[in-house]
Amino acid sequence: MKFQPDLVGAATISGYGPDWIAVGGERITSSFLLHANGERVAWDCDNFEHLSAAHFERLAAASPELVVFGSGERLRFPRPEWLRPLIEANIGIETMDTPAACRTYNILAGEGRRVVAALLIESGNQATKREMR
DSSP states (O other), rough: OOOOOOTTTSOEEEEEEEEEEEEEEEEEEEEEEETTTOOEOOOOOOSSSOOOOHHHHHHHTOOOOOEEEEOSOOOOOHHHHHHHHHHHHHHHHEOOOOOHHHHHHHHHHHTTOEEEEEOOTTTTOOOOOHHHO
C-alpha cells in the first residue's frame, strides 16, 4: 500500500454549525462554492427549494473532477434536470447533507483532487452546533 501525505495548501473546512461553515478561521453564513485551490464564490441560494439548473451550470463551468453537494441539514437529492450540465460535462456529483459534504470535501481536497464543494446553508436552521475534529 502506498501512502501519500495530504496536501497542506488545500483549502479546508475547519468547522460547521446549523447556519455557518468555517473556512480558514472565517465563518461563512450563506451558501457558497469552495474549490480545492481555495477559491470561494457565493452561491446565491438560501433554500433547497430555490435551487435550479442555473445553480448547477455554474458548477459545470468550473470544470472540476467532482462536485460534492451539501443539501442542507438533511439529505435531499437534486432533480435530474438540474444535474444535466454536470452529466453532459462528465463531472461526477455526490449528494449528502451539508455536514457530511464538509467532511468529504476535506478528504478529497487533501488528496489533491479537483473537487468543488457546493454547500447549501439554509437560513433559519436551528440544529445544534458541531465542531469538526
